[in-house]
Amino acid sequence: xxxxxxxxxxxxxxxxxxxxxxxxxxxxxxxxxxxxxxxxxxxxxxxxxxxxxxxxxxxxxxxxxxxxxxxxxxxxxxxxxxxxxxxxxxxxxxxxxxxxxxxxxxxxxxxxxxxxxxxxxxxxxxxxxxxxxxxxxxxxxxxxxxxxxxxxxxxxxxxxxxxxxxxxxxxxxxxxxxxxxxxxxxxxxxxxxxxxxxxxxxxxxxxxxxxxxxxxxxxxxxxxxxxxxxxxxxxxx
Numbered sequence: 001x002x003x004x005x006x007x008x009x010x011x012x013x014x015x016x017x018x019x020x021x022x023x024x025x026x027x028x029x030x031x032x033x034x035x036x037x038x039x040x041x042x043x044x045x046x047x048x049x050x051x052x053x054x055x056x057x058x059x060x061x062x063x064x065x066x067x068x069x070x071x072x073x074x075x076x077x078x079x080x081x082x083x084x085x086x087x088x089x090x091x092x093x094x095x096x097x098x099x100x101x102x103x104x105x106x107x108x109x110x111x112x113x114x115x116x117x118x119x120x121x122x123x124x125x126x127x128x129x130x131x132x133x134x135x136x137x138x139x140x141x142x143x144x145x146x147x148x149x150x151x152x153x154x155x156x157x158x159x160x161x162x163x164x165x166x167x168x169x170x171x172x173x174x175x176x177x178x179x180x181x182x183x184x185x186x187x188x189x190x191x192x193x194x195x196x197x198x199x200x201x202x203x204x205x206x207x208x209x210x211x212x213x214x215x216x217x218x219x220x221x222x223x224x225x226x227x228x229x230x231x232x233x234x235x236x237x
């Protein structure tokens with residue numbers, strides 16, 4: 001029985017490796033020089049990195065603390081929304097942007113968002129608890145018609161602020177990327193820690209498998225996943 005189990009596990013490992021190799025070849029089809037490819041930098045990395053640098057200039061930890069202490073919750077929220085919105089290829093869907101803007105227009109909404117985002121990014125404690133609390137905060141934001149609690153919305157700001165630590169989840173593309181990679185992604189549509197932890201494990205696997213290509217951070221890892229899973233790239237094959 002043990003031998004049979006080991007054999008099945010080995011076969012599964014080999015199968016996953018084949019999937020991963022196929023995904024890697026797909027990425028290199030678009031970007032032959034990997035993460036240093038000039039087209040990759042233009043299409044995927046540079047504008048995301050520019051948004052991160054803008055975040056560091058305008059919403060560094062001391063700046064966020066100062067704004068919160070001054071009660072400038074609306075200004076903090078508006079700055080975060082603006083940084084994401086002005087990227088060459090905005091990460092949020094229009095309905096998510098509208099829902100968030102409506103939510104933070106109110107004093108209660110902007111205060112919840114500003115305090116919640118700061119605690120998630122810079123507060124003490126384990127990531128699991130902080131992420132779960134952030135999901136609760138986003139879920140509690142005022143809403144009109146469209147829901148605010150979506151995967152892109154709960155992950156994009158942390159990814160722009162801390163791309164060494166956090167990653168952005170666009171569900172359809174990442175689910176397809178995981179399938180093509182042979183990774184068993186524990187996805188649930190409602191934002192939750194188990195799914196985010198599973199995504200971080202996927203990111204760790206991709207980083208390990210592409211280490212010879214020199215990934216710098218989660219911007220590169222997310223861009224790799226996007227290239228192997230998005231409909232945008234499917235149409236270019």
